[in-house]
Amino acid sequence: MTGMISTGGRKVMSSLFVALCTLSVLIALVPLAFVLFFVISEGVQALNFDFFTKMPKPVGETGGGMANAIVGTLMVTGLGSMFAIPIGIMSGVYMSEYAGTRFASLVRFAADTLNGVPSIVIGVFVYGIAVLPFKQFSALAGGLALGVMMIPIIARTTEELLLLVPGTMREGALALGATHARAVFSVVLPAALPGIVTGVVLALARIAGETAPLLFTAFSNRYFTTSLRQPIGTLTVMVFTYAISPYKDWHRQAWAGALVLVSIVLLCSLLARFATRKIEGLHSN
Amino acid sequence: MLQTAVPLPSPAAVPSLPVAPAPAPDTAAKITASGLDFYYGPRRVLEQITLQMRRNEVTALIGPSGCGKSTFLRTLNRMNDIVPGARVEGSVVLDGRDIYAAAVDVVDLRRRVGMVFQKSNPFPKSIFDNVAYGLRINRMTRSREDLEGRVEASLRSAALWDEVKDRLHTSALALSGGQQQRLCIARALAVEPEVLLMDEPASALDPIATQRIEELIYQLKSRYTIVIVTHNMQQAARVSDVTAFFWLGRLVETGLTTKIFTAPAQKLTEDYITGRFG
Numbered sequence: 001m002t003g004m005i006s007t008g009g010r011k012v013m014s015s016l017f018v019a020l021c022t023l024s025v026l027i028a029l030v031p032l033a034f035v036l037f038f039v040i041s042e043g044v045q046a047l048n049f050d051f052f053t054k055m056p057k058p059v060g061e062t063g064g065g066m067a068n069a070i071v072g073t074l075m076v077t078g079l080g081s082m083f084a085i086p087i088g089i090m091s092g093v094y095m096s097e098y099a100g101t102r103f104a105s106l107v108r109f110a111a112d113t114l115n116g117v118p119s120i121v122i123g124v125f126v127y128g129i130a131v132l133p134f135k136q137f138s139a140l141a142g143g144l145a146l147g148v149m150m151i152p153i154i155a156r157t158t159e160e161l162l163l164l165v166p167g168t169m170r171e172g173a174l175a176l177g178a179t180h181a182r183a184v185f186s187v188v189l190p191a192a193l194p195g196i197v198t199g200v201v202l203a204l205a206r207i208a209g210e211t212a213p214l215l216f217t218a219f220s221n222r223y224f225t226t227s228l229r230q231p232i233g234t235l236t237v238m239v240f241t242y243a244i245s246p247y248k249d250w251h252r253q254a255w256a257g258a259l260v261l262v263s264i265v266l267l268c269s270l271l272a273r274f275a276t277r278k279i280e281g282l283h284s285n
Numbered sequence: 286m287l288q289t290a291v292p293l294p295s296p297a298a299v300p301s302l303p304v305a306p307a308p309a310p311d312t313a314a315k316i317t318a319s320g321l322d323f324y325y326g327p328r329r330v331l332e333q334i335t336l337q338m339r340r341n342e343v344t345a346l347i348g349p350s351g352c353g354k355s356t357f358l359r360t361l362n363r364m365n366d367i368v369p370g371a372r373v374e375g376s377v378v379l380d381g382r383d384i385y386a387a388a389v390d391v392v393d394l395r396r397r398v399g400m401v402f403q404k405s406n407p408f409p410k411s412i413f414d415n416v417a418y419g420l421r422i423n424r425m426t427r428s429r430e431d432l433e434g435r436v437e438a439s440l441r442s443a444a445l446w447d448e449v450k451d452r453l454h455t456s457a458l459a460l461s462g463g464q465q466q467r468l469c470i471a472r473a474l475a476v477e478p479e480v481l482l483m484d485e486p487a488s489a490l491d492p493i494a495t496q497r498i499e500e501l502i503y504q505l506k507s508r509y510t511i512v513i514v515t516h517n518m519q520q521a522a523r524v525s526d527v528t529a530f531f532w533l534g535r536l537v538e539t540g541l542t543t544k545i546f547t548a549p550a551q552k553l554t555e556d557y558i559t560g561r562f563g
Binding site: 046100166168169170171172173174176177178180182186187190191268 | 340396399407418445469472
């Protein structure tokens with residue numbers, strides 16, 4: 001009896017596969033659950049109003065907050081998005097609309113490669129071009145490093161979403177006398193906008209949590225600054241510094257910083273979903 | 286002597302009468318393809334097509350799938366230009382000018398030769414903005430009132446105004462399939478084309494919506510030159526004045542619709558029309 005499995009055997013096999021899949025999902029969820037559990041339980045204890053409004057206290061004093069780092073994170077990610085969003089979207093348009101040419105596929109390959117470059121390498125690169133020449137760590141350099149990371153993510157997302165827009169939409173605009181560029185910017189891009197917004201916000205959430213590219217660019221700063229040309233503290237670097245310090249109170253604050261970071265990322269994701277629904281609603285109510 | 290020569294006044298001798306210059310006869314050729322070959326890369330999909338499409342008439346292009354009728358339609362507004370590897374030989378003359386000549390502005394050509402697609406393709410914008418789109422990109426309006434007036438006129442021409450006048454600023458995607466297709470017709474009419482190309486405009490619609498589109502085509506032909514691709518024999522017979530039968534990239538037969546459907550000259554045409562193949 002080769003190759004014969006009784007009905008009972010087949011049912012057992014089927015259940016076994018379902019059980020395996022379920023088990024895998026549980027294993028995948030365990031770390032996430034633990035991370036969230038620890039960050040929330042430890043973070044909530046340390047989080048208070050001071051954390052958002054006060055500056056870091058000198059070593060040895062307890063209390064204080066990370067107001068400078070919260071502002072710093074917002075500034076550096078804001079700077080990064082300011083140049084990464086337009087460049088990323090335009091590159092995506094180029095790849096999807098002018099694809100087929102050799103240069104477009106080269107750009108696509110470059111974007112994928114850049115996407116895979118370890119973030120520390122990007123930090124070193126930006127250190128070389130934006131820190132060394134000026135002999136100065138700066139918020140601008142930090143923003144540049146994060147922007148360089150965002151560009152390929154946004155470009156690839158934009159490209160993929162533009163390719164999903166039916167060709168008939170493009171043709172409809174062309175048939176009315178639109179130029180190619182006009183058709184893309186007035187019809188195709190708006191049609192893909194909900195997805196692109198989601199992609200941008202997710203890219204934002206991802207780079208907001210980066211530490212490595214900021215270590216040699218924005219560096220860190222225990223004082224409040226909004227100057228673009230000064231080193232600036234960010235939540236990720238502060239969490240890193242505080243977590244490896246020998247002080248109990250700093251550990252406490254590191255947990256609080258981690259919680260704020262996770263909340264920012266979560267908020268971004270929720271915002272993306274909300275924005276997507278809102279825009280889709282405009283299109284199909 | 287048969288007759289005394291009554292000299293006919295030579296045209297130059299006649300004092301100019303207060304008559305408008307004689308308009309071109311209504312049945313004159315508006316758009317003429319001559320010896321048209323079309324290639325996708327090395328593959329020839331249209332072979333020596335010669336066809337006249339006349340003013341104020343509906344020309345129906347029929348034939349089995351893949352016979353080249355849609356490709357032919359798309360050569361008339363150079364929509365195939367965007368297909369990589371597409372190449373045209375021969376000529377398509379619109380009002381005496383070859384549309385494939387180097388000096389021709391494709392954007393202006395496409396404004397003059399409008400197109401309605403098989404699957405309705407409203408833009409994800411409001412009803413109003415859909416119709417206004419072509420007017421805006423071609424900068425055809427002087428004021429907001431002008432724009433609104435033209436949008437309304439186009440929607441009326443497409444027999445859609447009464448159904449949408451109270452919700453002009455809601456999404457076009459919420460309209461029914463038939464309404465969307467009439468919206469696409471309104472959008473095409475808004476830019477004041479001279480020729481209207483329709484690629485199976487009713488193939489995705491139910492019989493009632495189809496009937497409305499056909500009535501619309503009938504009304505529109507007094508103002509436009511219409512070329513329609515259809516798979517539906519009855520539709521071709523109902524709406525068109527002239528029918529052209531395509532088969533394997535060739536134009537097998539063309540003539541008055543009444544003749545094509547009652548006494549085709551070619552056996553192939555008869556076989557197709559009677560449903561023996563295709």
